[in-house]
Amino acid sequence: MPKVLISDKLSPAAVQIFKDRGIETDVKTGLAPDELKAIIGQYDGLAIRSNTKVTTEILAAATNLKVVGRAGIGVDNVDVPAATARGIVVMNTPFGNSITTAEHAIAMMFALAREIPEANASTHAGKWEKNRFMGVELTGKVLGIVGCGNIGAIVADRAQGLRMRVIAYDPFLSVERAKELNVEKVELDELFPRADFITLHTPLTDATRNIIDAKAMAKMKKGVRIINCARGGLVVEEDLLAALESGQVAGAALDVFKTEPAKENALFGNPKVVCTPHLGASTSEAQENVALQVAEQMADYLLTGAVTNALNIPSVSAEDAPKLRPYMTLANQIGSFAGQLTETGIKDVKIEYLGHVASLNTKPLTAMVLEGLLKPMNEAVNMVNAPVVAKERNIKVSEVKSESEGDYHTLVRLTVTTDKRERSVAGTLFGGNKARVVEIKGISIEAELGQNMLYVTNQDKPGFIGALGSLLGANGVNIATFHLGRSEAGGDAILLTQVDQPVSNDLLEKVRALPQVVQAKFLTFA
Numbered sequence: 001m002p003k004v005l006i007s008d009k010l011s012p013a014a015v016q017i018f019k020d021r022g023i024e025t026d027v028k029t030g031l032a033p034d035e036l037k038a039i040i041g042q043y044d045g046l047a048i049r050s051n052t053k054v055t056t057e058i059l060a061a062a063t064n065l066k067v068v069g070r071a072g073i074g075v076d077n078v079d080v081p082a083a084t085a086r087g088i089v090v091m092n093t094p095f096g097n098s099i100t101t102a103e104h105a106i107a108m109m110f111a112l113a114r115e116i117p118e119a120n121a122s123t124h125a126g127k128w129e130k131n132r133f134m135g136v137e138l139t140g141k142v143l144g145i146v147g148c149g150n151i152g153a154i155v156a157d158r159a160q161g162l163r164m165r166v167i168a169y170d171p172f173l174s175v176e177r178a179k180e181l182n183v184e185k186v187e188l189d190e191l192f193p194r195a196d197f198i199t200l201h202t203p204l205t206d207a208t209r210n211i212i213d214a215k216a217m218a219k220m221k222k223g224v225r226i227i228n229c230a231r232g233g234l235v236v237e238e239d240l241l242a243a244l245e246s247g248q249v250a251g252a253a254l255d256v257f258k259t260e261p262a263k264e265n266a267l268f269g270n271p272k273v274v275c276t277p278h279l280g281a282s283t284s285e286a287q288e289n290v291a292l293q294v295a296e297q298m299a300d301y302l303l304t305g306a307v308t309n310a311l312n313i314p315s316v317s318a319e320d321a322p323k324l325r326p327y328m329t330l331a332n333q334i335g336s337f338a339g340q341l342t343e344t345g346i347k348d349v350k351i352e353y354l355g356h357v358a359s360l361n362t363k364p365l366t367a368m369v370l371e372g373l374l375k376p377m378n379e380a381v382n383m384v385n386a387p388v389v390a391k392e393r394n395i396k397v398s399e400v401k402s403e404s405e406g407d408y409h410t411l412v413r414l415t416v417t418t419d420k421r422e423r424s425v426a427g428t429l430f431g432g433n434k435a436r437v438v439e440i441k442g443i444s445i446e447a448e449l450g451q452n453m454l455y456v457t458n459q460d461k462p463g464f465i466g467a468l469g470s471l472l473g474a475n476g477v478n479i480a481t482f483h484l485g486r487s488e489a490g491g492d493a494i495l496l497t498q499v500d501q502p503v504s505n506d507l508l509e510k511v512r513a514l515p516q517v518v519q520a521k522f523l524t525f526a
């Protein structure tokens, strides 16, 4: 039974889902990194929010971990490349808290415009400072959105409801989408001087880190107000403090900070700064959504292999998973077949998807082919890290897809080019779900790959089959199935036989010594 650790505060709905699906679940929040490191090895899944830092060290200790599920959007607290390298799926819940976070940004904008937190504190203190607080109206003001994805788009919609004019900077926002959202797509240098309010909704990446620094703030309209409900690292906090002090920036509302939990910060105590402790996603609705979603997604992956909202592996929906499953076996087998025969560096991998298979999502199948191909060279390879391992080894991987059928209704052909040769193997599904190899090196054959297989290439000459059968029999190896193919009478021939016992190296040498044999190899399949 898979075991999951929930290491951040998640709605109890998540525990219930794991339990209902037969997954043992421990909830241990507030663990120090060393405490997490000490226990993570026991778990197949780790469900987190933003507190837990899933670092390289934690991942190195996570010897059984298969999936990290982020109940939320940003995964900057997870070392995704390190997880990928270890074959661990990282998934998030990309929509569950977007409305809630957009609402928080709007709330922060109001709080800034009307100085609500300061006015609140002053009134509670019995000061009745009616003349101290003079706000600004939002109607007719320009809102500049930096990052117009899911949350940015909801903010745009709500701001338009408030009769604001919305402009957006997002290099990946298409002109059509901008039109649909009724926002004006602009460059960052145009947004800065035009916006009365600027709200940030990008992920934290190398391109967005410190996007709001002294230089950027100098380009802004004097008296601009800045809202950050995305990530602390987007804003240079010292530069913001200076701009607040000079009056260039009239106010800032921050839900996120460079260092979190933010117990100390130079901006704290500044009356122009409104702060919340990373509450963007904190509504009961959003937390219920993300907890349910992450638990379902993790359970699906651990129990069925279905992948949803993964950041480092192609998604396979629960609906597609059963259709793809027999192809996954086939893809892995042909990959493994070629991998076990490959003894020199691979330069190029071509995977052809022909007929019915071409109509499916082939990305996971390519990952499975690569897993099979690379595993003989690297035991730690799996479907998640295989494409990365291939890239690291400078292996060029290409897919060719054609839905038109040839001799087979559906066919997957793998061609591997090494420094020395090109090798190809192709397979199909019989009866809709039985994987069969139907072509090796362009020679037709029809074979089911069992656990122990002997593969021989030979010259098509009389006497070979009898000699091989006698040799195997004399060495206590029983033949279970026997498949032959040849290019032409008397030409190149191949033999693939399933045997009930493993073939020892000594016996392989004897097979290789038979006069007609060119190559003999013992292959194993899961």
Ligand SMILES: NC(=O)C1=CN([C@@H]2O[C@H](COP(=O)(O)OP(=O)(O)OC[C@H]3O[C@@H](n4cnc5c(N)ncnc54)[C@H](O)[C@@H]3O)[C@@H](O)[C@H]2O)C=CC1
Residues within 6 Å of the ligand: 072, 073, 074, 094, 097, 098, 101, 146, 147, 148, 149, 150, 151, 152, 169, 170, 171, 172, 173, 201, 202, 203, 204, 205, 207, 208, 229, 230, 231, 255, 256, 278, 279, 280, 281, 282
């Ligand atoms: N405060 C909180 O509690 C929460 C914060 N977040 C943060 O909000 C961020 C945005 O979330 P979503 O809108 O759901 O993500 P999203 O992926 O839908 O949108 C992000 C947008 O940023 C754009 N972008 C990427 N690089 C950019 C760049 N260099 N300059 C300008 N735009 C760029 C993308 O094209 C995309 O449209 C998350 O990455 C997360 O860090 C999300 C949820 C809750």
Ligand SMILES: O=C(O)CCC(=O)C(=O)O
Residues within 6 Å of the ligand: 049, 050, 071, 072, 073, 074, 075, 097, 278, 279, 280, 281, 282
């Ligand atoms: O889980 C949380 O409270 C933070 C949410 C968040 O920052 C995100 O989803 O990116």
